[in-house]
Amino acid sequence: MKEFTVKVIPPSNRRVWQISIPVSLFWTVHVGAGLIIIFALVDISGPLTKAALKGEIALLKTQNKSLKQNYVRLEEKLGQFDGKLVELQEICDNVLILNSLPPIFQGKENLSMGGIGLSEADDLSGVDESSMTNDFNIVFSQVELKLNLLKSGFYRVVEKMENSVQKWEHVPTIWPADGWISSKFGWRKSPFNGQREFHTGLDIANMPSTPIKAAANGYVVFAGWFGVYGNVIMIEHGFGYETRYGHMDTIGVRKGQYVSKGQYLGTMGDSGRSTGTHLHYEVIHNGKLEDPMKYLIPEENKVLRGVTRLHGQ
Numbered sequence: 571m572k573e574f575t576v577k578v579i580p581p582s583n584r585r586v587w588q589i590s591i592p593v594s595l596f597w598t599v600h601v602g603a604g605l606i607i608i609f610a611l612v613d614i615s616g617p618l619t620k621a622a623l624k625g626e627i628a629l630l631k632t633q634n635k636s637l638k639q640n641y642v643r644l645e646e647k648l649g650q651f652d653g654k655l656v657e658l659q660e661i662c663d664n665v666l667i668l669n670s671l672p673p674i675f676q677g678k679e680n681l682s683m684g685g686i687g688l689s690e691a692d693d694l695s696g697v698d699e700s701s702m703t704n705d706f707n708i709v710f711s712q713v714e715l716k717l718n719l720l721k722s723g724f725y726r727v728v729e730k731m732e733n734s735v736q737k738w739e740h741v742p743t744i745w746p747a748d749g750w751i752s753s754k755f756g757w758r759k760s761p762f763n764g765q766r767e768f769h770t771g772l773d774i775a776n777m778p779s780t781p782i783k784a785a786a787n788g789y790v791v792f793a794g795w796f797g798v799y800g801n802v803i804m805i806e807h808g809f810g811y812e813t814r815y816g817h818m819d820t821i822g823v824r825k826g827q828y829v830s831k832g833q834y835l836g837t838m839g840d841s842g843r844s845t846g847t848h849l850h851y852e853v854i855h856n857g858k859l860e861d862p863m864k865y866l867i868p869e870e871n872k873v874l875r876g877v878t879r880l881h882g883q
């Protein structure tokens with residue numbers, strides 16, 4: 571049998587102490603000692619691991635609480651945000667309706683965001699993380715959809731207003747001359763023969779050479795002599811509007827010329843079939859003669875003030 575021999579040799583001539591250990595026993599002792607050390611270590615580290623885990627759990631609980639609070643706050647904020655969005659939707663619809671455009675949000679109340687419901691959960695452990703993420707995704711897509719609808723709503727209004735402004739420039743709203751109204755549009759007794767006749771325009775009287783202005787933007791389609799009108803300018807404004815300025819003295823524009831609202835056209839005169847210096851002003855809309863007064867805006871009603879003064883004298 572194989573053995574290990576351990577000898578102890580003292581310094582003097584005393585007896586040498588010797589022990590023999592079988593190899594198998596040597597390994598048994600070593601492995602056993604190793605196992606005892608391992609078990610001892612496990613026994614010591616056990617309580618240490620438990621403490622670490624306890625600390626970890628406490629930390630996770632705190633983080634969990636803090637996360638839950640953050641989510642609840644986020645949900646509250648989303649609720650407030652939704653309230654503001656609903657107000658904006660109402661404003662957008664009102665602005666659309668005021669501009670004769672169809673509302674976008676009326677009848678679409680189902681667009682309102684649903685709550686995510688975290689505030690009702692005691693902790694996050696009961697909340698399915700994937701369904702929560704899904705809820706938030708739904709809410710954010712609803713917000714995006716609403717914002718896009720709002721954008722399109724306000725864009726429609728801007729477009730309409732731009733068109734209105736453009737149209738406004740082409741509607742004959744400004745007085746074509748200073749002066750006083752010497753004859754209105756409609757049936758009247760003829761100043762020439764006393765017979766009943768239809769007066770096709772508005773007569774504005776003033777001193778010779780009073781400037782005549784374009785009532786709106788447009789193209790001069792006629793500038794020259796035309797029968798009873800004498801020297802006349804005809805302007806096409808677009809949007810179905812046309813204006814005529816008769817009995818003029820001098821003509822300051824040419825046929826084909828583009829004129830802006832208020833632009834000088836020439837001077838007041840007595841040309842054609844006329845009883846004195848005045849402007850015979852006509853408005854034609856969609857091919858029909860209309861009362862020019864219908865379009866003249868009160869703010870620029872210099873003529874009526876002139877009439878008041880005249881009547882007061």
Ligand SMILES: [Zn+2]
Nearest residue numbers: 771772773850
């Ligand atoms: Zn007239």
